[in-house]
Amino acid sequence: MNLKTVKDTYRRYAKVYDLIFGAALDAGRKAAIRAMHCATDERILEVGVGTGISLPMYPHDVQIVGIDISAEMLDVAHKRVADQKLHHVESLRVMDAEQMDFPDQSFDKVIAMYVASVVPHPERLISEMRRVCKPDGELILVNHFRSSHRVINGVEAILRPFAGWIGFTPDVELSQFVADNGLDVIDIRDTDFLGHWKLIRCRNNILPTQTTATPPSFQHTSRQAA
Ligand SMILES: C[S@@+](CC[C@H](N)C(=O)[O-])C[C@H]1O[C@@H](n2cnc3c(N)ncnc32)[C@H](O)[C@@H]1O
Known part of the structure; x- marks a missing residue:
């Protein structure tokens, strides 16, 4: 994947x-x-907000900033915000998640749903999410990772060369991803019955320079997210 694709x-x-x-x-x-667990007045960044499909799902007493690299996806999001009068949406901006315009520590929480396997350089995405999040904040990711099921893994391998066309890399390996990015994981859980999609919550308390190649210990809750 590259930015043009x-x-x-x-x-x-x-x-x-x-x-x-x-x-x-x-x-x-x-x-x-x-x-x-959004608290009143928290400022939250949604990275890769796309068509803004998640925007109505947030409590309306927080402030949401959304960014996306696709102006066309954001056009749909803008229309949704106007049509549904989503006053908790502070702004939606075309911006590269790997090189954000925001100052350091601008947000209480930073979330990226179905984005980590779409961006060209996931490690730059995580590094930027970390930078713009307050030191005691949280990073939240939802993503598909390589399946441990032999058949599904076979399908992922077949799809891999078509990542650009389908719009995401189908076989990112979870523990490698956690290790490579030095994520300080609070918990990881499935969001569907088959375990295709993982929800990862992390503390934002590791500086990029402290990143190690050794996987940090994390609790993997295999139960489906409630
Ligand atoms: C699979 S969609 C997910 C959209 C939305 N988060 C959702 O829940 O449906 C991935 C989104 O990430 C955006 N994206 C990919 N690379 C990006 C980048 N480098 N910077 C900002 N947005 C990016 C795409 O334009 C697309 O809208």
Whole structure:
């Protein structure tokens, strides 16, 4: 995946995205937002907000900033905000998640749903999420990771060369991802019965320079997110 491929892919998807990936991925969105335990007046950044399908799901007493690299996806999000009068949405901006314009420590929590396997350099995404989040804040991710099921893993391997076309890399390995990014995991759980989608909650208390190649210990809750 490179940025041009991502933009081209999501330009194609924009008008039909909600139809294809709306209800199908809602369980993960709802579980993630519930797990954030948003408090009144918290300022939250949603990275790769896309069509803004998650925006109505947040409590309306927080402030949400959304960014996405696809102007066409954001057009749909802007319309949703206007149509549904989502006053808790502070702003939606076209911005590269790997190189954000925000000052350090701008947000209480930073969330990226179904984005980590779409961006060209996931480690830059995580590094930026960490930078713009307050030191005592939380990073939340929902993503598909490589399946341990032989057949599904076979399908992922077949799909891998078509990552640019389908719009995401299908076989990112979870423990490698956690280790490579030095994530300080609070918990990891499934958001669907088959365990295709994982919800990862992390403390934002490891500086990038402290990142190690050794996987930090984390609790993997195999139960489905409530
Ligand atoms: C699979 S969609 C997920 C959209 C939304 N989070 C959801 O729950 O449906 C991935 C989104 O990430 C965006 N994206 C990919 N790379 C990006 C980047 N480098 N910076 C910002 N957004 C990016 C895409 O444009 C797309 O809208």
